Amino acid sequence: MKRIASNGAIVALSASALAFAGVVVFRAVPSMRATEERMIEAGTLVARAGSIEAIEHRRDEARARLDEVRLRADRVLRAIPTTPDQAHLMRMLALGSSADVGTQTIVAGDALPATNGAAGLKAVPITIEMRASFAKVIELLCRAEGDRRLVRPIGVEITRTADAKSDDAVPLVDARIELDAVYGVADAKSPAGGEP
Numbered sequence: 001m002k003r004i005a006s007n008g009a010i011v012a013l014s015a016s017a018l019a020f021a022g023v024v025v026f027r028a029v030p031s032m033r034a035t036e037e038r039m040i041e042a043g044t045l046v047a048r049a050g051s052i053e054a055i056e057h058r059r060d061e062a063r064a065r066l067d068e069v070r071l072r073a074d075r076v077l078r079a080i081p082t083t084p085d086q087a088h089l090m091r092m093l094a095l096g097s098s099a100d101v102g103t104q105t106i107v108a109g110d111a112l113p114a115t116n117g118a119a120g121l122k123a124v125p126i127t128i129e130m131r132a133s134f135a136k137v138i139e140l141l142c143r144a145e146g147d148r149r150l151v152r153p154i155g156v157e158i159t160r161t162a163d164a165k166s167d168d169a170v171p172l173v174d175a176r177i178e179l180d181a182v183y184g185v186a187d188a189k190s191p192a193g194g195e196p
Contacts, residue, residue, distance in 0.1 A: 078150040084111060084124050084183050085149070092147055093128060095136060100170040102131035114182050123180035125154075130175050131161060137175040144179055154178040 086108055095101050107127045114121035130137065137158060144151045155178040160171075 079148055080121065080150050081183050082185055084122075084181065086124065086181075088149075089124070089126065089151070089181055092143055093126070093140060095130070095132065095140060100133035100136050100172070102172050104128065104130040104132065111183075112180075114180075114184070121182055121184040123152075123182045126179045126181060128175070128177040128179070130177075131172050132175065133170045134158070134173050137173060137177070141177065144177075150182040152180050152182065154180055 089108065090106060093106055095104055105128070109125040109127070111122040111124050114123045128140065130140070132140075141153065141156065144153065155176070157176040159174050161174050
């Protein structure tokens with residue numbers, strides 16, 4: 001016996017199919033659109049994160065270059081203190097006793113205007129007379145020029161000692177070193193030596 005679907009069953013099946021299609025269209029399509037929007041947004045965020053990483057990388061490189069420039073500047077630039085701080089100068093210039101140091105005399109003079117003419121800056125002239133090895137004389141000069149404050153060599157005289165013998169363990173030299181240590185507060189109106 002052959003069964004034939006009734007019109008009512010076909011209509012019900014058609015209505016069910018349409019209802020299912022309607023659910024799919026009204027539920028799935030917005031979900032697919034939302035998914036597509038989220039994918040676009042995710043791509044944008046990934047691109048933005050990549051650009052942030054690139055910016056951070058450039059920032060880190062700039063910081064490294066800045067640190068390098070600061071180190072180079074610290075090797076060259078010197079501070080100008082507001083007071084003479086002669087105690088620091090004497091400690092820095094005094095050599096300890098050893099076989100390669102004979103005598104050392106350090107004399108600090110009265111403060112004078114700094115040689116560059118900037119108002120408010122003064123310089124303490126310092127004269128060092130010593131009998132020591134040539135290496136110790138150079139060490140003292142390096143200490144003076146490498147100090148954190150501005151100490152300028154004015155004159156250096158080095159002569160071989162009259163009583164130097166070839167059998168001495170360490171040959172000594174006589175040295176006279178003239179320095180000046182700059183201090184004070186420069187007048188803002190007179191940059192580098194005079195009126196603008």
